[in-house]
Ligand SMILES: Nc1ncnc2c1ncn2[C@@H]1O[C@H](COP(=O)(O)OP(=O)(O)OP(=O)(O)O)[C@@H](O)[C@H]1O
């Protein structure tokens with residue numbers, strides 16, 4: 426029987442696209458947080474504009490994966506490789522939307538100075554960024570250890586987010602006039618926390634890919 | 645699912661060639677079991693041991709046990725004729741007799757001594773219905789079976805096998821010579837009858853096994869590598885050789 430070269434070739438293309446999506450999302454998150462830190466409107470506009478590219482890549486993954494299913498009729502792990510690629514691309518697309526939402530906060534702040542220097546947000550963003558690359562790597566290598574590690578990183582992001590909320594609350598009592606800005610910063614924290622959740626979903630899907638069973642890493 | 649057929653440490657040799665190696669298998673009753681595996685791995689050989697069709701092949705030697713409903717089918721008191729009545733077979737190529745449609749189906753019941761026209765009519769009708777052929781042939785039952793299409797001929801052979809009310813129906817690649825629509829009709833009829841008969845089918849079409857069978861057995865070089873619920877075998881096989889085979893990464 427012939428080896429599945431066409432199929433393997435298609436899978437590699439899927440992987441390639443997922444790497445591109447992951448790199449794009451990671452870049453968008455970093456740029457969006459940078460734009461917020463430096464009140465850089467131009468950079469924020471750029472992130473906002475480039476989100477459409479992610480949607481196009483997700484479409485491409487759906488198209489390619491569907492073709493593979495129709496022409497190659499994969500089963501077992503091969504089928505899960507495609508189903509999981511679909512799920513990952515949709516998580517990445519949502520993560521991209523959230524990064525765009527952060528950039529839109531920068532745009533809404535419209536250059537007004539920050540009431541305090543950003544500390545927790547860049548910290549959370551850097552963990553989330555690591556999680557994005559780990560999520561893609563865990564899919565490439567079918568590495569469940571990495572998936573479980575991401576669940577731990579996610580807990581850390583959740584804790585930072587809670588700490589940040591407490592701090593904002595204290596600040597709010599101190600400087601009630603900056604409430605509008607703090608609410609926007611709170612939203613940014615929430616967006617990053619959601620990005621980390623999506624990365625954890627990807628880890629869950631990788632565990633499903635490898636074992637055929639779905640764990641719940643997000644609780 | 646209760647096993648109706650069981651093999652225990654079954655070995656089969658064609659002269660010096662060891663074709664089945666210590667096969668231990670349970671075939672559940674009133675369900676469809678599919679045998680899959682590469683060419684020459686022993687699927688047909690095992691199927692033929694289940695109704696002793698191998699007896700006709702000179703130089704065949706069998707060790708171990710094959711039981712049907714608890715009785716050893718290779719026991720010297722087992723009557724092969726009555727065994728074959730209980731365990732019917734449908735082959736790869738449709739092989740209707742050069743007789744009328746009606747006579748093809750009535751043949752087995754007649755051999756069993758049923759003579760009454762009304763009784764035979766009833767059996768023929770019921771069997772043709774079970775084989776999903778009745779609607780297409782009910783008005784031409786006197787016509788020659790050889791005038792039917794390949795797919796219709798194969799369903800006629802299934803009706804003929806069902807007419808003697810077997811417990812088990814063996815099907816060796818029974819759709820491989822058919823077009824997709826005839827194949828789908830036979831798959832559908834298997835789904836319809838499998839809660840009344842035990843079906844054991846050999847197929848090279850893994851998706852067919854996945855679609856119609858309840859249990860799937862994967863063979864390699866005369867050995868059972870894995871036997872499991874079909875859903876499990878096609879989603880999370882235990883043995884990497886099974887995964888390689890069903891994924892088409894074999895060889
Ligand atoms: N009558 C026979 N005499 C000698 N060897 C035989 C005989 N019948 C089958 N064999 C050998 O036994 C092995 C199993 O054959 P079998 O027909 O059971 O395989 P199979 O799994 O049904 O293959 P296929 O998918 O090609 O039908 C093969 O190596 C075959 O060459």
Ligand SMILES: [Mg+2]
Pocket residue numbers: 687688689816846
């Ligand atoms: Mg065969």
